[in-house]
Amino acid sequence: MLQEKLELLLNKYQVTSDAKISADGRSVRIGGEVYPLLSHRFERRFVELRRMLHDGTISGVSAIRCGNVGTSEKSLDELILRELDICRFLSGREIVSIAAFGRDRRAENLIAVLDNDVVCSIEVANTLPSGAQTIDKHEVISARGLVCDRVVDTQIPQNSIYLYADENIAYTDVDFELYGLDADKAASVRAAFALAKDETLRQSALCDMETLRNLLSCATKSAADGRKVTI
């Protein structure tokens, strides 16, 4: 399904590429090289949050709050890496220190400080039952206003359609061209398509992943002894 949708975009926009997206949507092979897909960077909510941080909608950023609770199938490292990168992506800054406290590879809380002193709090866990919808929330607090990807006064995601019938089902369709994919999968295909088009983005993805692996290693080190690690 992901490859089919990627080819739809490649054909429609006449992009010549041998891009093959992995079944899990986490990487794309292009010209024999495998590139990581930081697909959250292509989710519209994060693109919009980032825009509002940089176009003057808010100013004087102080703190970024990230929470992500997934199902037990998700690895904690995957969640940590994603949230660390969301802090980098939204702010356009680098992380200079991390303090992490984790338990049983099921839950971890981190504080990451950016190179402009902004404090990022990250809480992740993989404690939801199988099949549950991921619960995540991202909020940026500034001297002039706040931005958030969740409705005011809520902690959990909303959906665009709720069907109450023989079974209760919720749908969130975010991409007409990629209709049928949920937001995560649509973002993966968009990320793969962007990399297929742009060599610079491909190199950036490699650099970002190297940085993130280093940050993850620092988080692991910090979680082991409960001390702050300076990057």
Place this chain on the structure above:
Amino acid sequence: MNRLKIAMMSMTHGHTRKYYQVLKENPKLEWVAVSTANDEVRRIFKNSVDGIPCYDSDIEMLDAHPEIEAVVLASENCEHLRQMKLCAERGIHILSMKIPTFDMDEYDQMIELVEKHDVICQIELELHYNPVVRRMKEISESGKLGNILSFKATNTTLSPVWAFPWQGMPEKSYGKRVPLREGDNRFRGGALCDHPHIFDLIREITGSEFDTVYAAVAPNIRPDIEEEDMLNVVGRMKNGVVFSLDPSWSNMEERLKVPGPGWEVAPKRMEVNLIINGEKGTLMTDCFGPNTYHNGAPNDRYTVNYTYFDEWVGLIDEFVDNIRLHRLPKINLRRHRETIRVMNAIYESIRIGDSVNL
């Protein structure tokens, strides 16, 4: 049972208004008098409440009303020891605000005073009387979540410093001027001092004590106040539960002198959300929801209009019972001492820039 004759002192604390209704309506109480700290506070009180004698000094009030059995110390933190002495030496029972003092020597003097004079001293940690917290505790204790892995809590509000100026003065809020860290022009006494609840609730919910804390203070969103307004704390309890606690003043406010409609700039003025991740699942709690919403007067701005639970009803009921039965309050000075010690350790973590073991 005779009605408990109760008074209030200072009337400068942010929670002062919370007592007006319960002191008037609770059939177990007879509200005898108040003493006010200054003319401004006296004016505000007289505009809010009718028929309660109001005195300029604590001693004047106590001398005029020897029948007073209990006092709510609705005062700035730096006044608490002096007022506790006044009360304890007269055998008057005490309801202390949430921060008795941050000075641990003073704190121990308070314990000694209360025990020597055999008076009841209850600490006002009203979330213990919140129905959502009660439900959360029941679920947690039921085993439905399995063992607790992590605990996250927010206790975020607007900053009260414009309406309650002492909270913006380090010497009145923290008790002295202590720089946050070398090279930082801010002092202890801000958002952390305003929000002890989550540092207490995690002890209550997990049944464990703090082992390690790490805190980071962020750039102020109110650059013109001299205390911290944004910070986050992570760490571990002795039973292995890891936590993330956010006591920030992250909800921006209009700088009103008297709290009221239009206080909010951020849509919400206050939030206490608690999340438990357990081996068998996740529990998410909003202690003050669901709410109502409007975008009307006075600022035509989308606003969360709270449907407050009244924690003060249960709190006062328990306080009266503790006095009548001469029972040690659950939230007593000795129990709360550890929470205050942990909050000081958080400031120490900010000062050294690393974790602190407790």
